[in-house]
Amino acid sequence: MSGLLKSAKSIVPLLDRVLVQRVKAEAKTASGLYLPEKNxxxxxxxxxxxxxxGFTDANGNKVIPQVKVGDNVLIPQYGGSSIKxxxxxxxxxxxxxEILAKINPDV
Amino acid sequence: MSGLLKSAKSIVPLLDRVLVQRVKAEAKTASGLYLPEKNxxxxxxxxxxxxxxGFTDANGNKVIPQVKVGDNVLIPQYGGSSIKxxxxxxxxxxxxxEILAKINPDV
Amino acid sequence: MSGLLKSAKSIVPLLDRVLVQRVKAEAKTASGLYLPEKNxxxxxxxxxxxxxxGFTDANGNKVIPQVKVGDNVLIPQYGGSSIKxxxxxxxxxxxxxEILAKINPDV
Amino acid sequence: MSGLLKSAKSIVPLLDRVLVQRVKAEAKTASGLYLPEKNxxxxxxxxxxxxxxGFTDANGNKVIPQVKVGDNVLIPQYGGSSIKxxxxxxxxxxxxxEILAKINPDV
Amino acid sequence: MSGLLKSAKSIVPLLDRVLVQRVKAEAKTASGLYLPEKNxxxxxxxxxxxxxxGFTDANGNKVIPQVKVGDNVLIPQYGGSSIKxxxxxxxxxxxxxEILAKINPDV
Amino acid sequence: MSGLLKSAKSIVPLLDRVLVQRVKAEAKTASGLYLPEKNxxxxxxxxxxxxxxGFTDANGNKVIPQVKVGDNVLIPQYGGSSIKxxxxxxxxxxxxxEILAKINPDV
Amino acid sequence: MSGLLKSAKSIVPLLDRVLVQRVKAEAKTASGLYLPEKNxxxxxxxxxxxxxxGFTDANGNKVIPQVKVGDNVLIPQYGGSSIKxxxxxxxxxxxxxEILAKINPDV
Known part of the structure; x- marks a missing residue:
């Protein structure tokens, strides 16, 4: 028997998949009040x-992901496979x- | 923790995506009365x-976006991913x- | 702030799109009576x-629209993006x- | 303002479209009684x-319609764009x- | 005016279409009783x-039907265009x- | 007139189709009790x-079925055309x- | 007559299919209490x-599965054909x- 994976580090994406950790939004209002999880x-x-x-497409072209480890990215509201x-x-x-854009941290 | 992006400038679109700011319609009637947001x-x-x-399509052709920064464009009523x-x-x-047309400002 | 476009002349269609103005049907009966808009x-x-x-298709062929400015055409009942x-x-x-046919004015 | 097209002769189909006039069925029973329109x-x-x-397909092959003016043909029950x-x-x-078959008049 | 086609012989299928007459099932039970049509x-x-x-596919290959006139065949329960x-x-x-299989009469 | 085919032997599959006889499950419980058909x-x-x-695909490659007569196979729960x-x-x-896998009888 | 397969070893996947045994989750809470099956x-x-x-795709490229026997993998919540x-x-x-990722056991 086994349980949930302990760390995301053990996950090696296949094909052109990208493993992303969603950034958690501010759980406090500007005045410091804690928001309930669902808000x-x-x-x-x-x-x-x-x-x-990456993968080789139907015409033999190698398709390599455009993002790399450490990039901050914009991800769609839906889609993707979530892993607990x-x-x-x-x-x-x-x-x-499916990844919409990179976020340039220097701006 | 972090919050919403402060500026659109930090967004670097991927593939053939185009970042667009929708033009806000006249919020006043001709006679100067302010319209409520929903109207x-x-x-x-x-x-x-x-x-x-841009991206390389299945046959190895490079597909470059047709619009450039600063263009005024006509966008569809639906579709696209909105970013707050x-x-x-x-x-x-x-x-x-998905971009329907350019708007020629000189006309 | 800005409002609706003043003239269709400022619209420059992209790719293989065609800008069409729908011809308005006779708003009067044969005997001269005015029909209400919805009829x-x-x-x-x-x-x-x-x-x-036009655009370049997946195999590198240039696809040019078949109609030109000034042509009278038959358009489908549905489809297309309407611009106010x-x-x-x-x-x-x-x-x-999507354009069904040209209408030969000389016939 | 203008009205419905007076004649089908002014219609010039685009791409591989074919303009067809549906043959009207016998409006009388064998014994000569007139059937109401809906029957x-x-x-x-x-x-x-x-x-x-015709048109050029994605691989550059010219696709020419198989039927010609004057042919009697079998058409599907649904589909096509009807023009009043x-x-x-x-x-x-x-x-x-979409055209199913030709009808050989000599048989 | 005209009516239904008198004979299937006048039908000349287009592209890779095949004209098939469905074999009528036994309308009698083993003991000789006639079954009502719907049973x-x-x-x-x-x-x-x-x-x-036949037709020429997107890559210029000629696709010829596999069955010939006189073949007994297995046809799907649904699909096809029926002609009265x-x-x-x-x-x-x-x-x-869409034709599923040939039926070898000698077996 | 004719009736249902007497034997599957007369069926000659077309294209890449495969004729399969589904194996009937044990109709008795371990203790020898007969199960009703629907259970x-x-x-x-x-x-x-x-x-x-087999068939020739859009690029002219010959696609030959992977299974041969006599193979035991795993078939999907749904799909396929059933012939009485x-x-x-x-x-x-x-x-x-659509065939999922071969079953190696020696294991 | 026969019954369910005794062992998965007799299953030989076809094309690019991969046979996977889902890992069973911890059936006990941290404090050792057994969870009912549905929880x-x-x-x-x-x-x-x-x-x-593997298989040969439409352009003649050989497509070989990326995973091998013994790999631990992440599989989607839905999809696939289950075999009892x-x-x-x-x-x-x-x-x-459909396989999402490999799990690196050494991490």
Whole structure:
């Protein structure tokens, strides 16, 4: 028998999949009041934890993911496969082409 | 923890995506009366803020977006992924092929 | 702030899109009586106002629209993106392949 | 302002479309009694009035319609775009590949 | 005016279509009792009456139907376009790829 | 007139179709009690009776079925075209790509 | 007559299918209490038991599965064909491209 995976580090995405940890939104109002979990807005921002090797498309072209580990990215509201980890953590596997944009941290 | 993105400038679209800010319609009647938010018609006009690098299609052809930063464009009523920013602002990511037309400002 | 586009002339269709103005049907009966707006039949005839540059398909072939500015055309009952203009005018953007036929004015 | 097209002759089909006039079924019973309009069975036979120039498919092959003006053909019960003409006449635009069969008049 | 086609012989299938006459099931029980029409099971067996010329696929390959006139075939329960003939007869036009199998009469 | 096919042997599958006879599950409990028909579980095991010649795909590659006559196979719960035979027998025609796996009898 | 397969070892996947045994979640709470079957969470982890030979795609490229026998993998919540085995065991056949990720046991 076994249980939920302890760490996302053990997950090696296949094909052009990208493992993303969704950034948790501010759980406090500006004046410091804690928001109940269900009122905390689900941001569509995330951090890339791991990237698959890509795949060869129908015409033999090698398709490599555009994002790399450590990138901050914008992810769609829906889609992707969510994976529950031990300690109530959750990560999501997207196809590279589902990732909307990179977030440039220097701006 | 973090919150909504402060500025659209930090968004770098991927593939053939185009970042557009929808133009806000006239919130006043001709005679100067302010319209309540919900009566303000959603125009399908917008301004291009950023453009992705394009992608290589199944036959190895490079597909580059047709619009560039600063273009005024006509956008569809539906579709695209909307991104909420701090300060109640909102921008939308469209695929280049979803953009209907350019608006020639000189006419 | 800005409002509805004043003229269709400022619209530059993208890809293989075609800008069409729907021809308004006879608003009077044969005996000269004015029909209420909702009884006026929506003709599927229109005039081409502007044509996009076309696009390159997956195999690198250049696909150019078959109709040109000034053509009278038959358009489908549904489909296309309608664009409201100032002065209660309306134009429609179709994909070239949605246009059913040309109407030969000399016949 | 203008009204319904007076004649099908002014219609020039685009791409691989084919203009067909549906053949009207016998409006009388064998014993000569006139059937009310709604009981008259919609035949799936028709006559070809005009044929489009064809199109070039994704691989550069020229696709030419198989039927020609004057052919009697079998048409599907549904599909196609119907065009109302003046004088309560009606013609239908089909894609060439929707036409089921030719009817050999000599048999 | 005209009526239903008198004979299937006048039908010339287009593309890869195949004209099939469905074989009528036994209308009598083993002990010779006649079954009412609606209890007579619709067999999925048929006889090929005519075959289209085939078509050229997107890559320029000529696709020729696999069955020929006179073959006994197994046809799907649904699909195909049914054509009513004079004298309450009915034939069906299938795409060649919809025909399930040939029936070897010698077995 | 004719009736149901007497034997599956007369069926010659077309294209990449495979004729399969579903294996009937144990109709008795371990202790020898007969189960009523509807409680007998529909196994997804079957025996290959006949195999089609295959087909040429859009790029001219010949696609040959992977299974051969006599193979024991795993078949999906749904899909395929079922053919009733005389004597309350039934066989099923699957596309080769629908067959899930072979069953190695020596294991 | 025959019954459920005794062992998964006899299953030889076809095309790019992969045979996976889903890992059973901890049936006990941290404090050792046994959970009733329906409360035991369905993990999306599994072990690869067998792998198909792959297939040749429409352009003649050989597509080989990325996982191999013995790999621990992440599988989607839905999809795949489940196969019941004797002794209330169950295995699942996925297409290789449905497998989300490998789990690196050393982490």
């Amino acid at each position: 905390v807005e689900k941001l569509n921002q995330g951090k890339v934890l791991a990237v698959g090797p 980890l031990a300690g109530d953590e959750e990560v999501i596997l997207f196809r590279d082409s | 303000v018609e959603k125009l399908n006009q917008g301004k291009v803020l950023a453009v992705g690098p 920013l701090a300060g109640d602002e909102e921008v939308i990511l469209f695929r280049d092929s | 006026v039949e929506k003709l599927n005839q229109g005039k081409v106002l502007a044509v996009g540059p 203009l100032a002065g209660d005018e309306e134009v429609i953007l179709f994909r070239d392949s | 008259v069975e919609k035949l799936n036979q028709g006559k070809v009035l005009a044929v489009g120039p 003409l003046a004088g309560d006449e009606e013609v239908i635009l089909f894609r060439d590949s | 007579v099971e619709k067999l999925n067996q048929g006889k090929v009456l005519a075959v289209g010329p 003939l004079a004298g309450d007869e009915e034939v069906i036009l299938f795409r060649d790829s | 007998v579980e529909k196994l997804n095991q079957g025996k290959v009776l006949a195999v089609g010649p 035979l005389a004597g309350d027998e039934e066989v099923i025609l699957f596309r080769d790509s | 035991v969470e369905k993990l999306n982890q599994g072990k690869v038991l067998a792998v198909g030979p 085995l004797a002794g209330d065991e169950e295995v699942i056949l996925f297409r290789d491209s």
